[in-house]
Structures are given as structure tokens and as C-alpha cells.
Amino acid sequence: MKNEVSIAEMKGPLGELYDQCSGENGRARFDEFKLWLKGVVSTLLAHVITVRVPAIKRFVASEVLGRTGTNRDGIRVAFLGKNFQEQFGGIVEENIPEAELTVSRLQRQADALEIAGAIPRERRVVKTGQIYQLVRIHEAGGHSGLLINGWGNFFLSYGVNGNLWLVLVLRSGFGWSFNADPLGHPRRWCGDFQVFFRKCF
Secondary structure, eight states: OTTOOOHHHHHHHHHHHHHHHHSTTHHHHHHHHHHHHHHHHHTTEEEEEEEEEOOEEEEEHHHHHSSSEEOTTSOEEEEEOHHHHHHHTTOEEEEEOOEEEEEEEEOSOEEHHHHHHTSOGGGOBOOHHHHHHHHHHHHTTOOOOOOOSSOOEEEEEEOTTSOEEEEEEEEETTEEEEEEEETTOOOEEOTTOEEEEESOO
16 A cells, blocks of 8 residues: 555664664663654644533534535535545534543644644544534634634544544635545645644543
8 A cells, every 4th residue: 555654664764773772872762762752742732722612412524514615504615625525524423522622733844643643642533523513613603712814723533434534624715624634644734733632531
């Protein structure tokens, strides 16, 4: 598969790291590596606010995100990317509990994998229904935390293929746009975009 990394590619960097950590100063090198990794992760996201998403009894994506134009909730959907349509257009979710989401701002350029790596695994996933609910909250005049100035809002969510995707939601003068990138996509996103994830498990 195109996105797979071969063992041959990994052998060089991982072998070098192993050699350094196995040498005379191995413990020191390993501790330095952990500090470097912690620094890379900790400097990527800066906390902005926390927002609350109410419980959702049932969410059917096709009913509100099935096509562009003004949907039944009066929300203008300007664009639906191919990946988003394929992976999230058929999503059906039920009994989604109320949740608090942390909103953070990207501090520098990062790709989807780096963004996912900066969030604790148990707090990453936001349901598609919760993403749409934030859009509804904004359109109703509530406080959603979403950027509406053309900058993007990112969420990590599972698609129908069972894989984690980076979902991008942004608002322009034409309405709301929804797209998604796989975690292996090389596209890098600039700072000032926001990332939403669960406050607690």
C-alpha cells in the first residue's frame, strides 16, 4: 500500500537510535530523546478554551451533510471534500453523551500525524455528530469555540473504514466546508488553526 512505511526505511533511523541508547551513555541519550520528544509534542498545541457539547440522541450524517446547499437546519454547506463524503457521509451515531472539548491552537506547522501525536490517545476522538453540533451551536448564536474567519478547525474522528482521520471544518462567506485527511497525508497545516479533542476520557 502507498502509505505504508517499509522496514527498510525504518531500519536506518531506528538502528541509529538503538545504537546510541545501547552505548556507554545509553541512558543519557535515551533521556535526551524523551525530553526532545516531549518538547516537540508540548510546543505544538496551546490551550485556548473549553467548550461543552450537549448529548445527542441520534445523528445521521446523510440528513444534514449529504450535499452542498442549505440543509434542513438552515446551515449553508459550501463544500464537502471527497474523503469526507466517503468516510463520514454515511455515519450514523446514537446516544452520544454530553462532552467537554478542549480547544487548542497550533503553534507551528504540522501534519495530521503530528497533530494526532500531540493528543493523548484516550482523548483524541470526537464524534462526527459532535462536530456538527458545534456548527449548529454557532449558527444558533451560541459559543462553539469554532473559528469562523476562514481559518480551520481540526478534529480527529473515525471514518467508516475504521481508521482515524483528521477532519477539517472551516467557515467562509460561502458557508461551511468539511474535508478529511488520512493520518499519513503529507500536507502540513500552518499555525493559528485550532484543534479540538476531548477534555477527559
